[in-house]
Amino acid sequence: MKNDKMVDQITSMDEDFAKWYTDICTKADLIDYSSVKGCMIIRPYGYAIWENIQANLDARFKALGHENVYMPMFIPESLLQKEKDHVEGFAPEVAWVTHGGSEKLQEKLCVRPTSETLFCEHYANIIRSYRDLPKLYNQWCSVVRWEKTTRPFLRSREFLWQEGHTMHATAEEAVAETVQMLNVYADFHENDLAIPVIKGVKTPSDKFAGAEDTYAIEALMHDGKALQAATSHYFGDGFAKAFDITYTDKENKLVHPHQTSWGCTTRMIGEIIMTHGDNNGLVLPPAIAPIQIVIIPVQQHKEGVLDAANALKDRLAAAGFRVKLDDSDNSPGWKFSEYEMKGVPLRVELGPRDIEGGQCVMVTRHNREKVFVSVDELEKMAAERLEAVRVGLYEKALANREARSYYCTTLDEINAALAEKGDGLVFAMWCGDEECEDKIKEETGVGSRCIPFDQKHLSDTCVCCGKKADKMVCFGKAY
């Protein structure tokens, strides 16, 4: 019996990018809305993407000596208040638990928006000597921030993430860890998510609450907006002082350790959608695709077709690919659309004529390129085609970013570039003054994203005030 359900059309991204985005979130079965405003349900297909992201990053973290732990989800108000800048940054956006059962709590508890305070309390208990350092802990959990406006993956009141929290004997070691973890995120993005990123440090106004420095990677979305993809913070010994964390060093002196934290979230799924997706739906990079290869039999009722398709499936699974054979009664055309919507990077088609010719057809999702492949070369060509998707996605994203990167020396140039070529990344020199930063945003609409590690000397003077400037800043519109 044939399923008459049609693959739903989605809004064109050129017509309404925001609507296109939420269409993909729901029609590719990534999420559903719940009755709790701003909290989403991550459906099996969306969660499988997250599981693949987790497995990849977790292995990278562990290879660098990090260990996973689990901290409580609640933070007593007094604990949150221990570090002044931190509480100012987070108190306005936390959810408060005031009652347990029918009793009012003596002290209200916030649901963790981040766990620096909890880790510091624990570190104060367990760090005694230089022998106890470094501590390299990470946690996978959900956190809550009471946002006013929300969008699936990009900004939700509850989201999933990992938060690394490390303690080191010296400032140098802590800074090295901060940079190392930024590089882990960047490498994961560039090589596995096929998303080019800009590594840099945040301007002081944009630092994490309580940090000395915040490093970030920024990615450009298809519509020209910038997305902060991951952050890594260096705290110095500020929290250590506030939480009275000390250790005895090799000279037997009592000193404070130096701290970092670093995190990335389910927001990356939104980033993948907005970087690689197209008007046919999601496009997933092979490294994190729940299904890397879908096999679609053609004229499957004919003798031998399903057997042959199953044989291909078994071979691809044995070779380590995540593969699915769709032998349902839906038409091949319906299946093509369905797995395009779901962003499966590689489709294998197999019909009676292919079987006769000892071949199959491989179609890459991102460019619909069709290749006839001898079944003798199945595994080799599947790997080759998936690699072509990865490289193709990266190149496409990089080309979009390059076409939308504007190097400007005056505010007029910024406005002209944005008006002419649309939203994008603006690179310009900045004097370091927060007033200029604010004024640039006011007059052009783009805010500072980061000071890229990879600096270019565009001019000697600040794009805003004309005073001496030696930093090139990356500006953009944020999500």
Next chain:
Amino acid sequence: MKNDKMVDQITSMDEDFAKWYTDICTKADLIDYSSVKGCMIIRPYGYAIWENIQANLDARFKALGHENVYMPMFIPESLLQKEKDHVEGFAPEVAWVTHGGSEKLQEKLCVRPTSETLFCEHYANIIRSYRDLPKLYNQWCSVVRWEKTTRPFLRSREFLWQEGHTMHATAEEAVAETVQMLNVYADFHENDLAIPVIKGVKTPSDKFAGAEDTYAIEALMHDGKALQAATSHYFGDGFAKAFDITYTDKENKLVHPHQTSWGCTTRMIGEIIMTHGDNNGLVLPPAIAPIQIVIIPVQQHKEGVLDAANALKDRLAAAGFRVKLDDSDNSPGWKFSEYEMKGVPLRVELGPRDIEGGQCVMVTRHNREKVFVSVDELEKMAAERLEAVRVGLYEKALANREARSYYCTTLDEINAALAEKGDGLVFAMWCGDEECEDKIKEETGVGSRCIPFDQKHLSDTCVCCGKKADKMVCFGKAY
């Protein structure tokens, strides 16, 4: 330089079982206490046990077709109230969020104590036709229950767990799923945790709030108390009716699906401690031990010892064992105690004389049995010794349970057995009357744990009232 830290002594289990238990929790570095009453910090070694449990169960669930999802951590009060029995069971012990940032919420939200209501709301959205069934979802997350008295792992206000929630076309299929998942838990316990369990159904007074039937596995701890190790619930279509979940069946009629849920928690770590632990510390079954084999070099300063130890380590790691070489400056004696405290199932000792003789020493944690092994047979013997630990642990636990299983036909017999042989499992016939259940508990101190699937006919009459009885019940003292 030698670390002078001594491995801390723990309280003897015969002296104070409760203190012995918490000593292991802290001194084997499983947990730390936080400033949030009843919420524990799961430290790297404890969390690594949980990760191994997760990986094992997750693979079992997925092999049976289950998919992971993520639901919001908050439940609006009105949603929790939709199923009458359910809200009565859980409302008294939930934590309530009443404020987001500085604003009072229009409707208070509870932090999920369990997620039936959230899953039902979602299922009402996505189930339309018999083609959409079954839905086999699972979630790994933390939940909160505002307990009055708490103990690490056994009863905490926040704990980690998995909760499976499934929907089926028929009652038969749903019951089969309930039993299937109970069997998964039982198999995991018996084969991987080396803990014998009793499978059974709860008496009506002890069912999960809103369930038609609750199945459970019960394990006997070293001190003779019973521990509910996992549960599996059959809901019928009660929740489906309350949440208006319907589907069109093959005859084109609109009907309600049938539901299950099943879960197990970090409590299992407490169960492992109390089943296998001894006065030297933790004893871990190999399947979930973060370190399965620790290699301890003897006279490691002598030439060639560390090289040889590293060679053993590399071979064991290559063979797939989780292996650690401790080449720190602590003495071998200190290391022996440390890894006994941490419950590492197998210790390999290697000194200059062993190297000369082409051998090493293998010591199994649970019985300190010492075996000299030719290094040619390293991998084979390591596997054999770890299997000996698994079997040995199971047999020891089973022997303890058998010695503490009392088959009784009168209340006097129950009291006599408990007084003479100590706490244990009491098996007795029961008429099915809740009053008798209460009276048995009052007069003997043991409550009903379950009605075992494996029934014995002990007599024709109820152990309490003397009326006709055809059910043998397992009674015990609970944690």
